[in-house]
Amino acid sequence: MKRLTKTAIIFAVVTVLLLGASFAAEAVERSRFPEGGVYFARTDSYYSYSSRSLNPVISLICFDVKKGGALSLFDYHEIALVDTAGVSHKSKDVSISHVFTDIFFSRLVVRIVLDRTDFEDNTATYFQTVRLTDAHGKERDFSIGRICIEALNAEEEVASLSFGGYTTGANEMKSYNLRVTNQKEDLRLSRISLDLKGITYQASVYDEEGNVFPLDGYLLGKGTSVNIVLSFAGNTEVPFHFIKPCLVYERGGKVYAASVTGASDYISLFDREETVKYLWERADV
Amino acid sequence: MSSLTVKNERQEGLRFLFCGIMILLAFWQAAAKRLWAQSGTAVILLAVLAPLVCLYLPVALYPVFNAKKQKYFPRLAAVYGVNKTEGKSVLLAVCIGVFGWIAAVYLYEGIICLYQYFSNSLILSVGATTEKWWLTALMGLCYGALPAAATELFYRGNACFKGQSTAELLLAFIMPITLCFELNAIGINVIVGVLSVAALIKTRSVIPSVVIASSFRLLNIFPGSMLIPPFSFRLATSIETSLVFGLRALAIGAAAIGATVICFMLMKKGEAEGAGNKERSDFFWHAVLIAFYLVLWAVLTAL
Incomplete structure (x- = not known):
């Protein structure tokens, strides 16, 4: 019976020591973080x-x-x-x-x-x-x-452009790809609207043959598709960006805008x- | 007390017992399902403490409410089909089974959590237990063999179990449930439970039940099996928390072993001692046991 009593006491001590160690480990890790x-x-x-x-x-x-x-x-x-x-x-x-x-x-x-x-x-x-x-x-x-x-406001232009795919996210903010198809009459691409504080970008158009053109002024015929690529530069070190750009274009002398359907996240x-x-x-x- | 009264009380007690078992089963199942969905501490407490309260408190409170023992204890003893002394032994054996189960599970969890910490890899976060045979084998050993061995030890070591079918059933129910707790499929629980009970009644030994239940546990070696990572793994979502929860799991395991030892002591004392200061001594050790129980509760709450 004495042996059993000793065993019980030993395990009680071990329990206390292990609990103390766990709380100490928790306190050490918690101290690495700033104020809660x-x-x-x-x-x-x-x-x-x-x-x-x-x-x-x-x-x-x-x-x-x-x-x-x-x-x-x-x-x-x-x-x-x-x-x-x-x-x-x-x-x-x-x-x-x-x-x-x-x-x-x-x-x-x-x-x-x-x-x-x-x-x-x-x-x-x-x-x-x-x-x-x-x-x-x-x-x-x-x-x-x-x-x-x-x-x-793009109420006058419903379903003129369709977006076949776009960059949904990446770790580094280096580029953004967007596939566009013109569903109606010919239009002329104008620019990408993307207002970021520390980021600049260059927009290019890749046609179906892989030829590269500047975005501004590119004539997109009815039923044709192109890939638009934005190359980013500037302060890309901010670790969190969410973008939902807008494609601005002209048709019949009027300016229209079409937003990409979903946002992309750049989280590094x-x-x-x-x-x-x-x-x-x-x-x- | 007439034999008719005793018989009626036994029937009434058995109904009460099986109702209790069904409630505990429901608790366990609910806990298993909630844990699968990242549940909180309350469910863990319900899952682990509810059975302990239901099974242990009648024994723990018995010496405290000494004056009323003549009124209540015969009924309690009748539930288990044994006399007063034997009834205490049966309940202590059940406690040993439950504490043994807790000890085995948490020691296993503690070892694996610390392994995660020192190997700097969250091996269990992507269900890697099914890909590492040694992990599953260790789990099978800890979940299956160790608690069952503890139960077997007391089953063989106490004469009161011999020929007591209700006590056998009680043990037979407790053990498969605890063994199969992590298998989140009531169908498998029932199958293993029935097989284990049948084996126990037929052979009058716990060993075949152990083999059956452990075999099901070891089936988890195969990929795609229904393995649910137990408590601490769910919480140890980072290397840093693996250290904290590993140490706490080991603490729970150590406390449970201590409680098992005290149960063993109480049982030995019950067998060896006669009258005199027995109840005072019992009260002391029951108080110690309750202290262990509270430590477990505190640690589980802290988790």
């Missing part, structure tokens, strides 16, 4: 909407650092985007998905649906702030970099070490 709470990644993004029937859907990358009982994203009740004029655009709908989660932090993608009728035709609205409201009605603003939403920050470093940079702001 919500961190929104800074983006340089552009969304165009040529149709009035589609509401803008904006993607934000959010990090939830679980430390010190800080409020997580899910503790907030409302989310809104604030434009540079100070107008708050409340979300019509929000969806949140986990990209990664453990006991130390979560990486989330927040998709905010805005109201298309809040945006005047042929104007660009810029957002630099997202506003969260907690259960007590207290508001807190977070910097999100720069997001441009451009509303375009994946590694845990890079994420911790990025969070510290964001915390220092």
